[in-house]
Amino acid sequence: MPRTAYVNGRYLPHGAARVHVEDRGYQFADGVYEVIHVRRGRLIDAAPHCDRFERSLKALRIAEPMSRAALRLVLDELLTRNGIANGLVYFQATRGVAPREHRFPTVSRTSLVATAKHLKALPPEQLENGVAVVTVPDIRWRRSDIKSVSLLANVLGKQAAVERGAFEAWQVDARGFVTEGTSTNAWIVTAAGEVVTRPLNTDILAGIVRGLLLGLLEDRSTRLVERSFSVAEAHGAREAFITSSSSFLLPVTWIDGIAVGDGRVGPVTRELRRRIMAHVESQST
Ligand code: PLP
DSSP: OEEEEEEEEEEGGGGOOOOOBBBBBHHHHHHHEEEEEETTTTTTHHHHHHHHHHHHHHHHHHOOOSOHHHHHHHHHHHHHHTOOSSSEEEEEEEEEEEOSSSSOOOSSSOEEEEEEEEEOOHHHHHHHHHHEEEEEOOOOOOTTTTBBBBBBHHHHHHHHHHHTTTTTEEEOOOBBBBEEEESEEEEEETTTTTTEEOOOSSSSOOOHHHHHHHHHHSSSSEEEEEEEOOOHHHHHHSSSEEEEEETTEEEEEEEEEESSSTTOOOOHHHHHHHHHHHHHHHHHH
């Protein structure tokens, strides 16, 4: 089935989908985006993604491109036109097209672009053996809570990871504490059995899977602590993992070339992934 993209009210062949050269997303990264997982043709956790999209727009004072209900119709139509059962839907809104000047244009219409793609099942070895991460300095601006399309620091971080043979980079603040991955939230399980992730503020994105997992852990069977953890603490962790909408939860078994615990995927990580996937299944049936 040929791919179809949505651009400002039109469904177009993916290869022919274009925005104007003076779109402020292209010129200034003046826009925000979302990525939602699709399972059996259904959007997983669409409501919190739409909430975050609206929060990001509001933070940058970009007008909503359309109502939430209309956006849902566009996304569903895109899934149908692309025949997506399991995949990802991406959408981004920018401050629109205007002559290139830094200040907000007095007149502009929010641009909305959306694409969808199929996802293959995760490589079984990633789940069985875990993945490697490396640490890099967090060189991003100070509003990482906004899901802005300005991802240059994340791109450089991920590239550094790839060049060092790792799957993801954990970004580290000036005090030596891990903020988050380049497209994932970071978690460790300490030797004392605490599950630790950085608390929400402007330093990290409020990951939807992060929020989901916190909600699932409210039954108190797991000791959960929202606090910052240092690179040294991560190196000494018993288990570690990352969360994101594209792969939900992936075990981390190497950090900076150091084995996490005994270097194998641990029981807490396995149990938390099982709980997340049960939630995903319940949403998609
Ligand atoms: N942190 C960053 C910087 C991200 O880009 C992402 C996802 O793209 C996440 C965390 C995970 O967020 P979510 O669980 O909403 O996919």
